[in-house]
Amino acid sequence: EEYSHLQGTRWNKNILTYRIGRYTRDLHRNTVDSLVESAFSVWARASSLTFVRSHTRNADIMVEFVTYEHGDLYPFDGPRGTLAHAFGPGPGVGGDTHFDDAEYWTAGETGMNLLVVAAHEFGHALGLKHSRNPDSLMYPTYRSSRSANLLSIEDVVNINALY
Numbered sequence: 001e002e003y004s005h006l007q008g009t010r011w012n013k014n015i016l017t018y019r020i021g022r023y024t025r026d027l028h029r030n031t032v033d034s035l036v037e038s039a040f041s042v043w044a045r046a047s048s049l050t051f052v053r054s055h056t057r058n059a060d061i062m063v064e065f066v067t068y069e070h071g072d073l074y075p076f077d078g079p080r081g082t083l084a085h086a087f088g089p090g091p092g093v094g095g096d097t098h099f100d101d102a103e104y105w106t107a108g109e110t111g112m113n114l115l116v117v118a119a120h121e122f123g124h125a126l127g128l129k130h131s132r133n134p135d136s137l138m139y140p141t142y143r144s145s146r147s148a149n150l151l152s153i154e155d156v157v158n159i160n161a162l163y
């Protein structure tokens with residue numbers, strides 16, 4: 001779910017930085033790095049946005065794998081259930097994206113596909129809300145069968161309405 005009620009509606013810049021903090025042990029680090037980069041590039045290709053990886057603490061979007069109580073008001077729930085969450089655009093926690101490390105994260109069809117989930121979460125981090133269209137990446141339930149291009153026309157229209 002997204003917590004945009006806590007943040008603004010959009011970023012006021014087109015170049016956004018992200019930093020990966022705590023990793024999952026389900027995947028090699030460089031696999032996580034490339035899946036996260038691919039999930040951002042899904043949105044970059046469909047909009048005027050650019051994403052730059054940073055190793056400093058003041059990155060706009062902090063990406064982390066955490067479990068249960070992890071320092072915000074939205075503790076995770078163990079295996080299954082909620083897979084991840086992201087805060088809407090804004091300073092501090094704004095844009096930050098957390099993945100529930102109680103899930104089994106994969107790059108394929110088993111477990112939870114990190115690319116699919118990350119692309120959904122980054123949609124929230126950019127200011128998008130859920131869609132009632134099952135073909136949309138922003139549909140509220142997970143489907144591992146999403147096609148490689150991930151975005152529906154509706155998603156492209158919505159991100160361009162914002163940026």
Ligand SMILES: CNC(=O)[C@@H](NC(=O)[C@H](CC(C)C)CN(O)C=O)C(C)(C)C
Nearest residue numbers: 001081082083084085117120140141142
């Ligand atoms: C398998 N479990 C689900 O399908 C769960 N859905 C999620 O964890 C959403 C993320 C998916 C769509 C990647 C939560 N969300 O909206 C984050 O922004 C439940 C529908 C059970 C809540």
Ligand SMILES: [Zn+2]
Nearest residue numbers: 001002124140
């Ligand atoms: Zn969501």
Ligand SMILES: [Zn+2]
Nearest residue numbers: 070072074098
């Ligand atoms: Zn969190």
